Amino acid sequence: GDSVTQMEGPVTLSEEAFLTINCTYTATGYPSLFWYVQYPGEGLQLLLKATKADDKGSNKGFEATYRKETTSFHLEKGSVQVSDSAVYFCALTPSGGSYIPTFGRGTSLIVHP
Amino acid sequence: NAGVTQTPKFQVLKTGQSMTLQCAQDMNHEYMSWYRQDPGMGLRLIHYSVGAGITDQGEVPNGYNVSRSTTEDFPLRLLSAAPSQTSVYFCASSPQGVHYNSPLHFGNGTRLTVT
Numbered sequence: 044g045d046s047v048t049q050m051e052g053p054v055t056l057s058e059e060a061f062l063t064i065n066c067t068y069t070a071t072g073y074p075s076l077f078w079y080v081q082y083p084g085e086g087l088q089l090l091l092k093a094t095k096a097d098d099k100g101s102n103k104g105f106e107a108t109y110r111k112e113t114t115s116f117h118l119e120k121g122s123v124q125v126s127d128s129a130v131y132f133c134a135l136t137p138s139g140g141s142y143i144p145t146f147g148r149g150t151s152l153i154v155h156p
Numbered sequence: 157n158a159g160v161t162q163t164p165k166f167q168v169l170k171t172g173q174s175m176t177l178q179c180a181q182d183m184n185h186e187y188m189s190w191y192r193q194d195p196g197m198g199l200r201l202i203h204y205s206v207g208a209g210i211t212d213q214g215e216v217p218n219g220y221n222v223s224r225s226t227t228e229d230f231p232l233r234l235l236s237a238a239p240s241q242t243s244v245y246f247c248a249s250s251p252q253g254v255h256y257n258s259p260l261h262f263g264n265g266t267r268l269t270v271t
Contacts, residue, residue, distance in 0.1 A: 142187070149199075
């Protein structure tokens with residue numbers, strides 16, 4: 044079946060540091076790929092998405108590129124802020140069949156001033 | 157638009173009690189689902205529905221029932237609560253079908269404690 048693997052957390056950074064959160068997936072065909080963010084006490088919300096190979100999703104300074112050849116969708120940000128502290132989830136939706144999403148286990152990001 | 161609304165936000169139950177977690181969406185989404193979130197376990201799918209009158213089991217359905225009598229509502233019932241059901245529960249919806257690349261829209265969760 045489909046699966047999503049994220050790097051273990053927590054990731055702890057100082058403000059203005061560079062962020063990478065790794066995400067790799069296993070799926071047949073061409074799934075759509077997503078990053079969601081969960082702030083404390085809230086539900087998940089979409090951060091960015093990409094629906095085909097080589098697409099780059101971007102939002103709020105975050106970027107991720109759909110790499111079919113390495114089955115990856117790594118999340119990056121050039122300069123993190125304290126307000127970026129949250130849990131980040133990588134997810135995919137298969138391109139056929141049931142369309143039920145598969146989520147990674149989430150990566151907690153802590154940014155210190 | 158309110159999006160996905162979950163009630164209550166917090167609930168404490170005693171073992172063996174029953175209750176219903178409410179979920180409503182006003183976006184006319186076909187697909188609705190329930191997840192539970194536990195530390196170190198990520199999100200686990202409990203039940204889902206692809207339209208009114210249609211429901212199916214997810215990864216961890218035992219101890220939970222659902223129904224989908226309208227497009228808007230998708231309640232989750234705990235018939236006899238157990239401490240293992242202590243968790244944060246999220247309802248999520250999406251257009252489904254035609255828009256398979258559409259994201260899920262999540263509610264803000266219900267934090268349930270079973271003593």
